[in-house]
Amino acid sequence: MIDFSFFLEILPKLLAGLPLTMELALTSIVAGFVLAVTLALAQQSESPFVVLPIRGFVAVFRGTPLLVQIFLTYYGLGQFRHQLSAIGLWAVFREPYWCAIIALTLNTTAYGSEILRGAIQSVPRGLVEAARSVGLSTYLTYRHVILPLAFRQALPSYGNEIILMIKGTSLASIVTLMEVTGIAQGLIAQTYRAFEVFICAGAIYLTLNFAIIRALAALEYWMSRHLRHRPSTMSDAAS
Amino acid sequence: MVDAFRLLGFQHGGWGAALLMAASVTVLLSVLGFALGAVFGGLAAAGRLRNSKVLRFLALGYCTVFRGVPDLLTIYLLYYGGSVALTSLGHSLGGSGFVGVPAFATGTLAIAIISGAYQAEVYRGAYLAIDQGQHDAACALGLNRLQRLRQVIFPQLLRYALPGLGNVWQLVLKDSSLISVIGLVELMRQAQIAAGSTREPFIFYIAAALLYLAIASVTGHAFYRLERKAPWRVRSA
Amino acid sequence: MKISRIAAIASVLFGLVQAAVAQETPKAITIATEGAYAPWNFTTADGKLDGFEVDLANDLCGRMKIECKIVAQDWDGMIPALTVGKFDVIMASMFITEKRLKIIEFTQPYAVDPSGFAVAKDSELGKLGISNERFKLENEASAQAAIDKLKPLLKGKIIGVQAATANLEFVKKYFSDVAEIREYKTTEQHDLDLAAGRIDALFAQQTALAATLSKPEFSDYTLAGPGFVGGLFGLGSGAGIRKEDTKLKDMLNGAIDAATADGTIKTLSLKWLKSDVTPVK
Numbered sequence: 102m103i104d105f106s107f108f109l110e111i112l113p114k115l116l117a118g119l120p121l122t123m124e125l126a127l128t129s130i131v132a133g134f135v136l137a138v139t140l141a142l143a144q145q146s147e148s149p150f151v152v153l154p155i156r157g158f159v160a161v162f163r164g165t166p167l168l169v170q171i172f173l174t175y176y177g178l179g180q181f182r183h184q185l186s187a188i189g190l191w192a193v194f195r196e197p198y199w200c201a202i203i204a205l206t207l208n209t210t211a212y213g214s215e216i217l218r219g220a221i222q223s224v225p226r227g228l229v230e231a232a233r234s235v236g237l238s239t240y241l242t243y244r245h246v247i248l249p250l251a252f253r254q255a256l257p258s259y260g261n262e263i264i265l266m267i268k269g270t271s272l273a274s275i276v277t278l279m280e281v282t283g284i285a286q287g288l289i290a291q292t293y294r295a296f297e298v299f300i301c302a303g304a305i306y307l308t309l310n311f312a313i314i315r316a317l318a319a320l321e322y323w324m325s326r327h328l329r330h331r332p333s334t335m336s337d338a339a340s
Numbered sequence: 341m342v343d344a345f346r347l348l349g350f351q352h353g354g355w356g357a358a359l360l361m362a363a364s365v366t367v368l369l370s371v372l373g374f375a376l377g378a379v380f381g382g383l384a385a386a387g388r389l390r391n392s393k394v395l396r397f398l399a400l401g402y403c404t405v406f407r408g409v410p411d412l413l414t415i416y417l418l419y420y421g422g423s424v425a426l427t428s429l430g431h432s433l434g435g436s437g438f439v440g441v442p443a444f445a446t447g448t449l450a451i452a453i454i455s456g457a458y459q460a461e462v463y464r465g466a467y468l469a470i471d472q473g474q475h476d477a478a479c480a481l482g483l484n485r486l487q488r489l490r491q492v493i494f495p496q497l498l499r500y501a502l503p504g505l506g507n508v509w510q511l512v513l514k515d516s517s518l519i520s521v522i523g524l525v526e527l528m529r530q531a532q533i534a535a536g537s538t539r540e541p542f543i544f545y546i547a548a549a550l551l552y553l554a555i556a557s558v559t560g561h562a563f564y565r566l567e568r569k570a571p572w573r574v575r576s577a
Numbered sequence: 578m579k580i581s582r583i584a585a586i587a588s589v590l591f592g593l594v595q596a597a598v599a600q601e602t603p604k605a606i607t608i609a610t611e612g613a614y615a616p617w618n619f620t621t622a623d624g625k626l627d628g629f630e631v632d633l634a635n636d637l638c639g640r641m642k643i644e645c646k647i648v649a650q651d652w653d654g655m656i657p658a659l660t661v662g663k664f665d666v667i668m669a670s671m672f673i674t675e676k677r678l679k680i681i682e683f684t685q686p687y688a689v690d691p692s693g694f695a696v697a698k699d700s701e702l703g704k705l706g707i708s709n710e711r712f713k714l715e716n717e718a719s720a721q722a723a724i725d726k727l728k729p730l731l732k733g734k735i736i737g738v739q740a741a742t743a744n745l746e747f748v749k750k751y752f753s754d755v756a757e758i759r760e761y762k763t764t765e766q767h768d769l770d771l772a773a774g775r776i777d778a779l780f781a782q783q784t785a786l787a788a789t790l791s792k793p794e795f796s797d798y799t800l801a802g803p804g805f806v807g808g809l810f811g812l813g814s815g816a817g818i819r820k821e822d823t824k825l826k827d828m829l830n831g832a833i834d835a836a837t838a839d840g841t842i843k844t845l846s847l848k849w850l851k852s853d854v855t856p857v858k
Contacts, residue, residue: 163510164556165549166517168528173549176541176766179773195775197759264408271410275521277759282412287760290653290741293660293680295421303409310408353622420657523651525624533620536613536765539772539794 107297111288115302118281123309125198125270125280129205130263136206137213142243144218155214162211167269170208175200175276201273209266216262220255221247253324260317264310281305344543347534355534355544362530363551369444369526370516373451374509380452381459388464399460406457411515415450419522422446447519447526455512462504467493469500506563513556527551602824605644607664608634608816612649613763616788616849617670620649629849630668633687636841637816640832653741653762656681659817665825667817670782672743674811682820684829686813687842688854691804692744694727694736695771695779695786698799702730702778707800714808723803724751730802731756734777737767743810748780750809764789771798784850813856 140155162170178185178194185191193199224247232242274283285302289295350356380402387399406414470493478492520529531548535541610618610630618628626647638645650658652669659667659681670690673683691711696703712720732755738745740760748758759776761767768789770776779786783804790798806813816829836842837855846854 160557161549161553164553164560166514166528166552168517168520169531169545169549169552172532172535172541173545176535176769176773177545178542179769179775180540180542182773191774195773197775268408268410271412272518274412275762277761279760282410282416285413286416286653287740289416289420289657293420293657295417295419295657296425299409299413299417299421302413303405306410306413307405307408355622358622358624419654521651522654523649533613533624534622536763536769537615537620537622539769539792541769 104297107292107294108301111292111298111301114288115281115284115298115305118279118284119305119309121273121278122267122270122280122282125201125205125273125278126263126267128202129209129270130266132202132206133209133213133266134259136210137217138248140210140214141217141221144214145221159211159215162208163215167204167208168272168275171201171204171272171276174204197273197276197278201270201276201278205266205269205273208269209262212262212265213259216255216258217251220251220258223254224250249324253321256317256321256324260314263313263317267306267310267313343540347538347540347543348547355530355538358530358534359527359544359547359551362525362527363555365444365525366513366516366527366552367555369447369451369519369524370509370513372448373516374455374512376448376452377455377459377508377512380456381463384456384460385463385467388460389467403457403460406454407461411450411454411518412521414454415447415518415522418446418450418453419443422449443519443522443524446522447516447524450519451512451515454515455508458508458511459505462501462508463497465504466497466500470496502563502567506560506567509559509563510556513552513559517552602828603643603665603822605646606638606666606825607646607648608638608666608668609648609650609655609658609664610634610667611652611655611669611763613652613765614670614785615765617782617785618668629688629845630670632845632849633836633842634666634668636836636845637829637832640835641828643828651762652739656817659819662819665818665822666829670785670814671817672811673813673815674743674809677811677817681817682822682826683812683815683817684826685833686815686856687833687836688846689806689813689856690782690784690850690852690854691806692747692781692810693783693786693800693804694731694802695781695790695798696777696801698797700730700734700777702727702801703799705730705801708803710803712803712805714805714810720805720808723805727802728752728755731778735759735775736778736780737761737770737776738780739764739767744780744782746809747805768795771795784852784854787851814854 140159143151144155146152174194175197178200182191185194193203228246228250229242232246237245270280271282273280274286279287281302285298288298292298347354348356348359384399384402387395388403390396474492474496475488478488483491516526517528519526520532523529525533527548531544535544538544610626610628612618612620612626614628616628618626618630621627626649631647634645634647648664650664650667650669655667655669655671656677658664667681670688671677671683673686677683694702698704710723712723714720728751731752735757736748736752737759738748738761740762745758745760748756752758756778759767759770761770764779764781764785767776767779767781771779772794779789783800786800789795790800816833818825818829833842842855843853846852
């Protein structure tokens, strides 16, 4: 029943798509994180001119499917070639690779900024007041008190988001990029052996996700080193 | 913009009616997938809370695989593999011919399997959040196992699970767009067909995005009200 | 195989669809087309399927005196869906190739239409213009000479082509060393990308390209170079069926013969495809 030679035949073909999958994921996760931090911090502002557009952006990108976002970025903006050329952006939007990265980045930015905004709000007020009372500036309070605590708080949720992004890269296959899922689909269409291809491609994603989960666990361990050997009081707020 | 109104209108040659019809398919697909997913998720959560090693392993395996593998891949598997499996099952039972599954059923099943893996986590977390004292008290009252579950545990489980379920619902709604790849004419697919046929992708994908947004906010609000206004509201949320 | 068990149980809940049983004379069949390959087959605003193959399918069913239902199916899932019985016949301008014949059966071809390139008028290849030449890939020397003539003109270009097609195999085999090849799920998608300027050339059936290029937004583009047939393109477009449905094959072949003989295929072809694609026997 199980045909190992077939697995050996398709595994290298599928693995050939792994670098692209990882590249898409890494670029959009890193860029998305930077933007998410920026948006989360900007939302601490009291000005509605800053907060409302961000809230709108977040609502739109969390409320619509990633697939629509990718199609809109790729085929939708493709209609505006001349306008985009005029402002020098066509070189970017011409490439399916960059369109996928832009859509993935904006998507993870929206989710990430919500996670971080929640985490920043969860930092006890008392700690912030204490920091201010010893004379730390707003910048230093964020740098040394609020953000480190918020990042640790956000880590489990952000970990989920990273896994979702890895899964999200599979949609890049819809805009001609041949990453693991794109290759898998081609193989199914050629060999008509859905189960074997699924098992093989699935194993690649699971391995990748497992490695990420382990890395995040190690990061969490490292970030909570000051809490170890003490009764835990902070660990129950995240879910 | 006049062009957009004409394309999205309801007159002859306009795609408005088709898009709204497709949006209702999206809602139906999501609701059924979510409901069936609740069954899978409930079973998986129960499995993970059992003492049996085999059950725990199976349930954990299910959750890990379908939360870790891209949903698109799961959908392809069910689409291409589902009928093959059913046909061979039919043959082994002495049947002949082919067994096909309609795209709607495949889509519902795919959403159920994927969302079940997420719902399992929510139910498990909610069960664990119930105070041990509640179990003890129910036992002390002399309630049998079924009564304990129905009258004490289940109502509390639901209230703890609601916020998480709201998140999974949003995920399901957006995931339903992926079912378009197997040819079911739901909202995403209809937008694609219209975009291809009119060569106006921008207008139709924006229209699809707005419809998804509308569905997401209406249903999101319903979940919110359920959480806030329900008589069995949790003290602090 | 937990998944298959769940699938089995759930499909019982949802109701199984039992397709036509092989060997017996079918009374009703389901025919699948892509619905995204104008003018061969496409979807109208009110969701109806239309085009050359839709008309032809209805005509053939009338001749066979059986009831037909025409459904849309994504191109890349066409063959798997046929083999598992989602429908009984494929009519989607599918070329009868050796590779596909390993898995499914075909009727005789009902259309033969060469494949070729579409490019911008001011590109090197575009300046070459349309040639009405047809090269049979079986005649290796002359076909290779034609390909070698095209190669330098496509150097460094991006060619868009539909996935899981003989057209893709052709460009992969002969042009992957000079050009980048992008695979699309539908031809509509590569048309959009040509108009957007993301790709430099399309490779598809010339009738389908001609229909695309007749749209105003493609006024700067043209068919270019010769057409290719035969070889890995197979015998032309035929109706795909399951291997065991021999009765159905005979019935369809008879109907295609009749539609060829009385000129129906030619009439429909001129109406939809603007050229005669009737196979020459």
